[in-house]
Amino acid sequence: MKKIIATAMVSSALFFGGNLYAESASLTNKNIQGSWILEYTKHSEASVETVKREDIWVFDNNKVAIKHIPREGEYYDQPPVNFKIENDKLKVSLLGRAGKFDSFTVINKEEKIMTLKARFGAIYQFVKK
Numbered sequence: 001m002k003k004i005i006a007t008a009m010v011s012s013a014l015f016f017g018g019n020l021y022a023e024s025a026s027l028t029n030k031n032i033q034g035s036w037i038l039e040y041t042k043h044s045e046a047s048v049e050t051v052k053r054e055d056i057w058v059f060d061n062n063k064v065a066i067k068h069i070p071r072e073g074e075y076y077d078q079p080p081v082n083f084k085i086e087n088d089k090l091k092v093s094l095l096g097r098a099g100k101f102d103s104f105t106v107i108n109k110e111e112k113i114m115t116l117k118a119r120f121g122a123i124y125q126f127v128k129k
Contacts, residue, residue, distance in 0.1 A: 034128060037126060039052070089103055113127060
């Protein structure tokens with residue numbers, strides 16, 4: 001009886017987990033284009049506490065510009081840098097550091113919502129503008 005229950009639970013998890021994953025699209029150069037508002041970040045997927053953000057990431061062809069970055073009561077814009085998508089990972093060049101980049105793994109990508117995980121586990125939650 002315990003084996004039947006365990007099998008049913010595993011089967012259900014695989015079935016429903018597969019359906020949830022299927023709703024999330026792969027990250028492509030085409031579906032990332034446009035302006036994305038960074039709503040919040042948090043330290044990890046398990047973290048409850050979020051940090052409100054105001055940045056706007058503008059993807060245009062193979063460039064991304066981060067705008068409206070708050071600093072000391074004012075806002076500034078970062079000049080555009082190159083980005084590329086490889087194996088469903090977003091790689092954003094670091095300003096002034098040739099050959100270096102930040103790498104983000106896609107957690108969720110829908111038409112108007114995008115969740116990325118940074119290299120060290122931080123979560124970035126975006127909404128399409």
